[in-house]
Amino acid sequence: MLATKINSPFVFLLAIILAGFVVVKITDNPVIVPKAEKEALNIKSWQTSNGARVMYVYAEELPMLDVRVVFDAGSARDGDKPGLASMTNLMLDLGAGQWTTDQIAERLDSVGANIRTTSLRDMAIVSMRSLSNDAILNKSLDTLAAVLQQPRFPVTELERERKQVLIALQNKLQSPDDIAEELFYKTLYGKHPYATPSMGTTESVRKISRADLKAFYQQYYVASNAVIALVGDVDEKQAREITEKLTSGLAKGQRAKRVANVAELTKAKEIKHQHPSTQTHILVGQPGMIRGDEDYFALYVGNHILGGSGFNSRIVDEIREKRGLAYSSYSYFLPMREKGPFMMGLQTNNKKANEALSVLRDTLTTFIKEGPTDDELEHSKKNITGGFPLRIDSNKDIVEYLAVMGFYDLPLDYLQSFNDKVMAVTHEQIMAAYKKRVTPDKMVTIMVGDLAAAKK
Secondary structure (H helix, E strand, C coil), X not given: CCCCECCCCCHHHHHHHHCCCCCECCCCCCCCCCHHHHHHCCCEEEECCCCCEEEEEECCCCCEEEEEEEECCCHHHCCCCCCHHHHHHHHCCCCECCECHHHHHHHHHHHCCEEEEXXXXXXXXXXXXXXXXXXXXXXXXXXXXXXXXXXXXXXXXXXXXXXXXXXXXXXXXXXXXXXXXXXXXXXXXXXXXXXXXXXXXXXXXXXXXXXXXXXXXXXXXXXHHEEEEEEECCCHHHHHHHHHHHHCXXXXXXXXXXXXXXXXXXXXXXXXXXXXXXXXXEEEEEECCECCCCCHHHHHHHHHHHCXXXXXXXXXXXXXXXXXXXXXXXXXXXXXXXXXXXXXXXXXXXXXXXXXXXXXXXXXXXHHXXXXXXXXHHHHHHHHHHHCCCCCCCHHHHHHHHHHHHHCCCCCCHHHHHHHHHHHCCHHHHHXXXXXXXXXXXXXXXXXXXXXXXXX
C-alpha cells in the first residue's frame, strides 16, 4: 500500500529528522542554501478563501508536485485521551469519501502517487507526492482532498490500527532507550501537554472511540488551523486552484488556542529505573527554547560545539575520545511552539554509568563558564555553513521546510538568511545565552539500566 503509515515507536524521531531544521541534533543540520539556490528559491505565501495559510515554490525541473498539509493537531491537543491526535491522523486515509482503504491505495498506485501521515507533539501532517501531468495530478488531488475533508474512521480499521499501536507500545516497554525518553518527558513537563507520549498509553489507546476521532477531527482539522506547502511543476495560478480544492470542503473553524507555557524547573530531579540491559541509558536536560527564539542562533552554534557536531564536539571528546566511556554521546535543542527540551544523552556500560554522568555534567558546566575557544567557534561556523549542509536539492526537502516555516510563523527569508545569522554569532553571545538559559543545577536526569551493576 503506497499510503504508507509512519507509526513505529520511532515516529517522533523519524519525523523530526525528515523535518530538517525542526531540531538541532547530533546527526541533523539545518538547511544551508548555497548562493545560487538563494537566488532561485522564490517563496510566495497567501491565504485560501477559508483561511488556510499557503507556502509555495515553483520548481519546474521535475514533472512532480509535493504537497504537505500541517494542522495544529499534534498530541499537545490530546487532552485527557493520550494518543487521540496520533490515532486520528493515522486513520485519515483508511477510508475516505466514497473509497475504502484498499480503493484509496489502488487509486494512488495506479498513478504512482503516495500519501503519508505523521503526528508529532505540535503538529499533524498529511503529505502527498504525485506527477504533475494533469490527468495523474487530478486523480491524486481528488484522493488527497477526500482524505483531508471526508475521512470515514471505519470501526474495523480503528480496531486493526488499535491492535498495531498496542503492540508498538508493548515493544517500547522492552526498550531502555524508549523508557528513558518517556520518563524524561514525563519528569520534565509534569502536567504540561508535552509530557505524554504522542502514541499514548496502553490504557488510553484502548479507550479511544470512533466518536472521539470524529470530534477531534471536527475541532482541529479546519482551514484556519492549517498550513499548506506546495513545491513543484505547477504555476502560481494552478497552486492557488489546488489549495482551494484541498480546503474548500474543510470547515473554516478557528485556529487552535496556544498551549500553556512550559514551567521552568525549580530544582534538580533524578529518576533511576531498573532495567535488565547491558548498558545504562542516560538523559539529562531541561526546558530549552521555542521555535523562533531570540537566542536560537547563539544556542544553536554553541550546541554544535558542545555536543551537536559528532566527533568534533566537546562531549564526544571528553566522554569517548579521552575516557572511552561511551560510543555515542550528544546534546541538542528541540525548539517547539512552547519550550522544547534541551537534552544531553549517552549510553554506557552499567559499571561506568556514574562516571559518565559526572563527566557529562562537568563538560556542560565548564562550557557555560568558559564558552567556546576562538578556534572552536570558527571551526563550528565553517562546519555549519560549509561542511555539513543539507542542501535544498529536491522538492521533497523544500516542501518540508516550507511547512515548518509556515506552521511556526518564521519569516520568508529564514532559509536565505540562515548562514549570515550563523556567521554573526559571537563568543560573547554564546556565553550570555548559555548562562541565561541553561542551569546545570536544575536539570532532569534519567538513568535506565542495571543500576545494581552501576553501584559496584
